[in-house]
Amino acid sequence: xxxxxxxxxxxxxxxxxxxxxxxxxxxxxxxxxxxxxxxxxxxxxxxxxxxxxxxxxxxxxxxxxxxxxxxxxxxxxxxxxxxxxxxxxxxxxxxxxxxxxxxxxxxxxxxxxxxxxxxxxxxxxxxxxxxxxxxxxxxxxxxxxxxxxxxxxxxxxxxxxxxxxxxxxxxxxxxxxxxxx
Numbered sequence: 761x762x763x764x765x766x767x768x769x770x771x772x773x774x775x776x777x778x779x780x781x782x783x784x785x786x787x788x789x790x791x792x793x794x795x796x797x798x799x800x801x802x803x804x805x806x807x808x809x810x811x812x813x814x815x816x817x818x819x820x821x822x823x824x825x826x827x828x829x830x831x832x833x834x835x836x837x838x839x840x841x842x843x844x845x846x847x848x849x850x851x852x853x854x855x856x857x858x859x860x861x862x863x864x865x866x867x868x869x870x871x872x873x874x875x876x877x878x879x880x881x882x883x884x885x886x887x888x889x890x891x892x893x894x895x896x897x898x899x900x901x902x903x904x905x906x907x908x909x910x911x912x913x914x915x916x917x918x919x920x921x922x923x924x925x926x927x928x929x930x931x932x933x934x935x936x937x938x939x940x941x
Contacts, residue, residue, distance in 0.1 A: 911934075
């Protein structure tokens with residue numbers, strides 16, 4: 761079982777390194793399509809319900825209606841899943857994760873919020889760097905340390921604004937905006 765788990769972990773790492781390399785070297789292109797982001801977020805959140813049932817995590821989704829967007833659905837889904845996985849790793853003891861989609865002036869703002877310890881200013885400046893991990897977690901962290909670097913590369917490829925807001929003791933909110941076409 762240990763060998764299988766280690767093989768799975770190494771497989772994830774290799775795939776993440778390959779994805780990041782392609783993104784950073786401009787060898788990955790966007791397959792843009794039109795789709796309803798609200799519906800896609802509902803589908804993604806529903807997939808996380810199994811983790812909710814198994815480990816006690818609570819995923820809350822709040823949207824303000826249909827949102828037709830034009831972007832690479834697969835890559836934007838990867839961004840959202842990486843942000844949710846990050847929130848699972850760092851959320852507080854209440855195991856709450858809040859996913860929100862709202863129409864804003866520039867487009868559609870998607871955010872993922874945890875209730876963890878928050879991120880200090882020094883760490884905020886490095887949070888999207890490769891292999892960087894905050895020490896603000898109690899349970900074992902799952903992942904390769906490349907998730908937020910991949911998020912940054914995909915969002916830059918789309919030319920979307922993104923960032924993180926954090927308050928020590930209250931948690932962090934990672935966000936990005938899908939521009940109106």
